[in-house]
Amino acid sequence: xxxxxxxxxxxxxxxxxxxxxxxxxxxxxxxxxxxxxxxxxxxxxxxxxxxxxxxxxxxxxxxxxxxxxxxxxxxxxxxxxxxxxxxxxxxxxxxxxxxxxxxxxxxxxxxxxxxxxxxxxxxxxxxxxxxxxxxxxxxxxxxxxxxxxxxxxxxxxxxxxxxxxxxxxxxxxxxxxxxxxxxxxxxxxxxxxxxxxxxxxxxxxxxxxxxxxxxxxxxxxxxxxxxxxxxxxxxxxxxxxxxxxxxxxxxxxxxx
Numbered sequence: 001x002x003x004x005x006x007x008x009x010x011x012x013x014x015x016x017x018x019x020x021x022x023x024x025x026x027x028x029x030x031x032x033x034x035x036x037x038x039x040x041x042x043x044x045x046x047x048x049x050x051x052x053x054x055x056x057x058x059x060x061x062x063x064x065x066x067x068x069x070x071x072x073x074x075x076x077x078x079x080x081x082x083x084x085x086x087x088x089x090x091x092x093x094x095x096x097x098x099x100x101x102x103x104x105x106x107x108x109x110x111x112x113x114x115x116x117x118x119x120x121x122x123x124x125x126x127x128x129x130x131x132x133x134x135x136x137x138x139x140x141x142x143x144x145x146x147x148x149x150x151x152x153x154x155x156x157x158x159x160x161x162x163x164x165x166x167x168x169x170x171x172x173x174x175x176x177x178x179x180x181x182x183x184x185x186x187x188x189x190x191x192x193x194x195x196x197x198x199x200x201x202x203x204x205x206x207x208x209x210x211x212x213x214x215x216x217x218x219x220x221x222x223x224x225x226x227x228x229x230x231x232x233x234x235x236x237x238x239x240x241x242x243x244x245x246x247x248x249x250x251x252x253x254x255x256x
Contacts (some may be wrong), residue, residue: 004209012036012040012209012213015032015036016033016216016218017034018057018220019036019045019060020060020218020220021220021223021224022175022243023057023061023217023220024064024228025164025181026181028245028246031246033057033213041206047202052201052205052210053210054199056210057188058189058192059215062223064185065186068181071229074175082143082146082147083147085145086148088151089153089191090155090191090194091192091194093157094155094197101191109157110248119171120167121241126237127180127236127237128172128176128177129232142172147187150164150165151187151194154188155191161188165187165188169184178228178229178232178233212223
């Protein structure tokens with residue numbers, strides 16, 4: 001991080017820490033970390049900022065996923081069914097990130113996030129306990145489609161990925177919020193790795209900055225994961241709603 005001033009470096013490390021903390025509980029860390037990078041690196045291409053953000057995020061997300069797995073054991077086939085297509089989808093999305101006008105996606109994303117927030121708010125018992133829906137093979141099919149679609153979206157654009165993953169897992173498949181968060185972390189690791197692969201091949205990652213922020217991201221993820229596991233689905237639901245509303249405001253400002 002030698003090319004950054006001390007103040008800018010500390011600002012980015014703090015942003016990465018809080019991003020890891022929030023992301024480990026309910027997703028949405030990019031709401032903090034990505035804007036921080038855009039502010040601190042105004043001369044860098046947007047694709048390079050996106051790649052650096054993914055590199056920093058994968059460390060915290062992997063840490064959170066590992067910590068969740070010690071306490072929560074979701075179905076392995078659901079993890080694989082969602083994570084593998086998400087990896088492929090993210091790689092494809094990242095390869096198109098610099099070619100497609102992602103600004104045109106903002107109004108659609110804004111509407112979807114509003115729907116997610118309203119739906120979750122109106123159903124206070126949603127995700128409190130685990131009531132799995134559909135038979136096993138149907139859950140796998142839904143996971144594959146959702147993983148590929150959300151992975152592609154995360155690679156090409158990103159905001160709200162955690163919210164969309166959580167809604168599919170809780171509302172469609174019937175997982176409790178805490179289990180959904182554990183699954184979402186594994187899927188997020190896959191989407192980050194898929195994007196990093198593409199961004200790295202094209203030289204669109206500032207490795208020194210990304211690795212330094214990754215360490216801060218891990219610190220936040222450790223604290224956030226332990227807090228989420230202790231607080232259970234009730235805490236995760238509350239943070240999920242706060243993050244989703246914050247995303248609505250952020251995307252709304254960017255859109256209008």
